[in-house]
Amino acid sequence: MNSAKTEPSTICHMVALPYPGRGHINAMMNSCKLLASKSTDILITFVITEEWLGFIGSDPKPANIRFATVPNCIPSEKGRGKDFAGFVKAVNTMMEEPFEELLDRLEPPVKAIVADTYVYWPIALGNRKNIPVASLFPMPAMVFSMFHHFELIVQNRHFPVDLSERGDELVDYIPGVSTLRIEDLPTFTYGDGRLVLPGVLECISSVSKKAQYLLLTTFHELEAEAIDALKANFPIPVYPIGPAIPYLELEEKSASITNANNGVNYILWLDSQPPCSVLYISMGSFLSVSNAQMDEIIGGIQDSGVRCLWVSRGEIGRFKDCSGDMSLVVPWCDQLKVLCHSSIGGFWTHCGWNSTLEAVFAGVPMLTFPIFWDQVPISKHIVEDWKIGWKVKKDVGVVTRGEISELVKRFMDNKSDEMNAMKQRAKELKKSSRRAIAKGGSSDANLDAFIRNISEAHGH
């Protein structure tokens, strides 16, 4: 850890604590970069485990963001998906003590803690130490509202529930959230979702009761109704500052483009493809679909004859038949750069919120294959609310190779009126995301308001 000792007291020093998973670390880092871009008087200490420092320690970041570490007191990131509930428990029992020790040593004095909503203890810790806490929720405002109003779901007898019997019943009573089926709520009715639900509900309720600010990685234009309804009754300021994605670095050259991919330069490959012809496929950073489903997906995409760029970690062997001019498989890519490339015509996504915000920013329509938790209502957002995608996943059972091939062909048909109308809507949302981040736009103004609030209300 490299704590600076002599910064002047005008420095607004914040400590950022992400939940230690890829989607959450990215959301927190991108939010911090947006905050740090506002003034060189802002200093952010970004706290991660030593293992995570190994993953992201050499990534480019502005001079006013620095890393500090806690020991590897939680299970390794590798294999985290295997015992999800156990991982969540470890994050919430093992990290507080080393974090508190670190906090006590940091200089200059800390003006605010920005902590992921899914880590349970920072709000109480901040209260004990008289340090304001901004809770960063890295999922849609709509999903926050679902948990915030969970008692309505219970009152309407929609939880607990047997999805196979009542999954199609409608949920039309959550303020600011458009009507959806029980089946489209986050996956808290079964499995790991059911296990982590009580802890999540406690976190969400402590945000309104004890935190000082709520930051959202969404932007107002994208979820206006959910955000307005939330703000109307929420006891603390709510600041949507998104899309919290790495758009500030879009123009920079990324060394990882070839280094991480055994010398394969996927940007050069994209450069040589026709406009809007490539389907980008990424299924998320830690949960994946069943082997049987994966075989159908790979077969269906091959049969469709559509060009594609796949991201696949550790499963490259399964793609041995996907070689040739039409497809490229890489273990990792600079996703926002890829989505913004003119050759990309569609995105097959598991509907992680960061990926969704990136696709909205890039104006790319989506094929949705949600797997867990918020990904299910996010798919509904994409398909029904914004109408910029189609759902591939079925509620029950495997989607077959033939179904996938047909769907992908129709989806990537640049001459279809239906697809062109969808692309037009995606372009409109892209424009609204650019308006939100432009000077004086909704997110830009919210970043300023949050920083002003922290500096004034809690100045030294």
Ligand SMILES: O=c1ccn([C@@H]2O[C@H](COP(=O)(O)OP(=O)(O)O[C@H]3O[C@H](CO)[C@@H](O)[C@H](O)[C@H]3O)[C@@H](O)[C@H]2O)c(=O)[nH]1
């Ligand atoms: O080759 C790749 C693949 C992914 N990414 C990035 O990795 C992140 C993935 O985040 P996300 O799309 O949100 O997926 P997950 O990692 O699965 O996200 C977890 O965290 C999200 C935010 O809380 C939730 O919405 C998801 O349900 C949860 O699984 C994004 O920033 C991508 O740009 C890359 O840069 N390169």
